[in-house]
Amino acid sequence: MKLPIHYPSTHYTIRKKVREKYAKLQSNKCYHCGGDLDSKPVGEIGMDDINQKLFPYGFFRWPIHLHHDHDSGMTIGAVHNLCNAILWQYHGE
Numbered sequence: 001m002k003l004p005i006h007y008p009s010t011h012y013t014i015r016k017k018v019r020e021k022y023a024k025l026q027s028n029k030c031y032h033c034g035g036d037l038d039s040k041p042v043g044e045i046g047m048d049d050i051n052q053k054l055f056p057y058g059f060f061r062w063p064i065h066l067h068h069d070h071d072s073g074m075t076i077g078a079v080h081n082l083c084n085a086i087l088w089q090y091h092g093e
Helices: 012-025 081-091
Strands: 064-068 075-080
Touching: 012 064, 012 075, 064 081, 075 081
Parallel strands: none
Antiparallel strands: 064 075
């Protein structure tokens, strides 16, 4: 599978495989914080920093997300759900 992919036009089953491939390529480290994807984010990132009302229902259900550029739709890497929320809420990513 060639990366990146166009996130909005890709079925969720393919997105899962892409997320797993990014995790492997990233040595299981979060693209944003650099922490282990099987653990909590590194640093001060926590739910207190997040306005949960900004995010769709179920957003925090999955611990690892596929980060993508909202303008081009192309994937960037695998991130913790909280890191993805920080990127979205504070950086518009």
